[in-house]
Amino acid sequence: MSTNWTSYFREQLPDMVEELRTYVEMETPTHNKEAVDRLGLYIAERFRELGCRVERLPQQTYGDQLRIEYGEGEEQVLILGHFDTVKEIGTLQKEPLREENGRLYGPGTYDMKSGIVFAYFALRAIISHGLPLSKKLVFFWNTDEEIGSVSSEQLIRAEAKRSKYTLVLEPAAGDGSLKTSRKGGGEFFLTATGRAAHAGNDHAIGVNAIEELAHHVLAIQSFTDYAAGTTLSVGTIKGGSVSNVVPDWATAEIDVRIESRAEAERITRLMNQLAPVLPGAELKLEGGIAKPPMERSAGTEKLFLLAQEQARLEGFELTEQGVGGTSDGNFAADAGCPTLDGLGPAGDGAHASHEHIVLDAIPGRVAVLLRLLTAL
């Protein structure tokens, strides 16, 4: 394949931006099923026009999931992305889609509607040039990634199990790097109960739930192990009602990030071993490590090297990074499928008002995606 695909996609850049405009102008906060389904219908139609087999997997609460197939073969490559966003309807009015200094700003541009547009244009070019594919492509466009993939996790895991490789079109790291590992994590909720009493008259018979919880706050913070990539942060703490009553209730929310399954197990064990310190106090632990880490497996390394080779053919260097944030790539990797993430746009400002993508980086990145899809 001697074509310079970067120049090819540079010519298509205005069309790609127009396509992305359509996506961005249909705002898609995760919890608004009707709004998400509206864009879902549009995306389904666009891929159907290319000759794909499109399945809408109906969901009750969140948007219908989209599973789209192209090509034939026993073996398949899974391409993952999501079209829900964290931005409420109306954000577009405050943060309109606009181009400034080579950047395209707007809600969902970076995280990650442009990733789906990349896939659409890469596939369209594969079809129009008659490029052969050795495996079937399965695109899974998720509608509830931003709230933890509640209705899609099992579907994604099952699809990853059936796949040889998973490519995730989430945004690149800040410098354009692909993402070869992601921390896993979750949230714990620890609640202490004690015995309420008048703080002046009956101090001795009270069991102070805040005091009980304080012991555990310090213990939990000490579970952090930077060398192992493990962090725990007690993020909120609440308890008591008024100062002259010994509080019988206090609760804390704890953010956990881990880099390996072993650390996930260590932390889960330690959290479950927390036991009441004060006589008469009780503890209740809820939550857990919901997202497994995406570890940099041998399969992921192989995929990255292949992507790097494709980038060199296009005349640029691709680098890799491990990151703290999670994506559906965590589920695919945990299902045992070699996974490469961050193949979407370069840019910045996910979940923020300065969300944008770098226009100049798009043609090269879509070129790499096209080459990867035809090389796998």
Ligand SMILES: [Zn+2]
């Ligand atoms: Zn995302």
